[in-house]
Amino acid sequence: MDILGFLEDHLRFIERFYDKAAEPFETTKRKIHAGEEPFIPQRAPEDYNGPEYEIEWIEADQCLSVLGSCSLALLNKALHDYLRLFIMREAGVAEPEKLSPILKRYQGENWFEKYCAFLTGNTPFEWARSPVSHDQIEQINLSRNDFVHDPTMGGTWPRQSERHFQKHPVSAFADELDLAALVHENGKPELPVALRVTRENLAAHIEYVRQFCTFVEAQRTAW
Numbered sequence: 383m384d385i386l387g388f389l390e391d392h393l394r395f396i397e398r399f400y401d402k403a404a405e406p407f408e409t410t411k412r413k414i415h416a417g418e419e420p421f422i423p424q425r426a427p428e429d430y431n432g433p434e435y436e437i438e439w440i441e442a443d444q445c446l447s448v449l450g451s452c453s454l455a456l457l458n459k460a461l462h463d464y465l466r467l468f469i470m471r472e473a474g475v476a477e478p479e480k481l482s483p484i485l486k487r488y489q490g491e492n493w494f495e496k497y498c499a500f501l502t503g504n505t506p507f508e509w510a511r512s513p514v515s516h517d518q519i520e521q522i523n524l525s526r527n528d529f530v531h532d533p534t535m536g537g538t539w540p541r542q543s544e545r546h547f548q549k550h551p552v553s554a555f556a557d558e559l560d561l562a563a564l565v566h567e568n569g570k571p572e573l574p575v576a577l578r579v580t581r582e583n584l585a586a587h588i589e590y591v592r593q594f595c596t597f598v599e600a601q602r603t604a605w
Contacts, residue, residue: 385471386599389464393588396460400453400584407449410442447539450579451529454555457588458526461519464595465497472504472603494523505601514594517550522587525555525577542574555583 414421414435421435433439466478473484488499498516501507509516524546532540539560542553551570552561557578564571 383467383471385464385467386595389460389595390592392460392463393457393592396453396456396588397585399456400449400581403449404446404581407442407445411439411446414439414442447578450584451526453584454522454526454529454579454587457584457591458522461522461591461595462493465494465501465598468595468598468602469497469500472500492523494520501598501601505598505603507598507601512594512597514590514597518554518587518590519594521546521550521554522591524550525553525579528577529579539576539578541576544574547574553577554587555579 410421413419417423421438423434425434466481469484470476470478470481473481475481475484485493485496485500488496488503490496490499498509502509524543528540528543528546531543534540539557542550546553553575555577556571557576560576561571564573564575566572
C-alpha cells in the first residue's frame with residue numbers, strides 16, 4: 383500500500399480546501415480595506431463612530447481563524463494517519479487495535495512521542511538526520527490540541543496551553559499582534575500567547591509534514 387502517496391493526496395486536498403474556503407473571507411477584508419463595492423464608505427468624516435464595516439471585517443477575520451484551525455486539525459490527522467499506518471506496516475499488524483499493545487512498550491505522553499519512540503527503536507530513523515526538526519512537527523500536534531480543547535466558549539483565538547507554552551514559548555502559530563504585546567526583554571512572551579493559523583504558517587507546516595514523512599518512508603525496514 384502506497385501510504386506516502388495517500389498522504390500526498392490528502393496534503394494537496396488540504397491546500398485546495400484552504401484556498402477555496404478562504405477566498406470569500408479574504409476578499410471581504412480586502413474590499414473593506416480598499417473601499418470597494420459593496421463596502422463603499424457612506425459616512426461623512428464628521429460622523430466617525432469607529433471603523434465603517436467593522437462588524438463585517440471582524441466576522442470575515444473570525445471565519446479565517448476558524449478555517450485555519452480546521453485545516454490544522456486536518457493536517458494533524460494526516461500526519462497521525464501516515465505514522466500509524468507506517469508503524470502498522472513495520473510491526474506486521476493489519477488491524478489498528480493490535481497496535482496498542484506494541485506501543486505500550488514505548489514511553490511518551492501522547493501518540494506522537496510514542497510513535498517517534500517506535501521509529502527510533504525499530505528503524506534507522508534519527509532526528510539528527512531529519513530535514514524537519516522535532517519541534518516543527520510537534521507544534522502541529524500541540525497547537526491542534528490547544529484549538530480543540532480551548533476552554534473559552536465560542537473562542538476563535540485560543541491561547542497556548544501551559545504545557546505548550548513551557549515547551550515552545552514562541553509558538554510557530556503565535557498571533558503576531560498578541561506576541562508583540564506580550565514579548566519580554568529577553569525576546570520571549572511572559573504569558574501564553576493567542577494562536578492563529580494563517581495561510582503562510584499552514585503552508586509551511588504542510589511542507590514540513592511532506593518532507594518529514596518522505597524521510598520517514600525512506601527508513602523502512604520491512605520492504
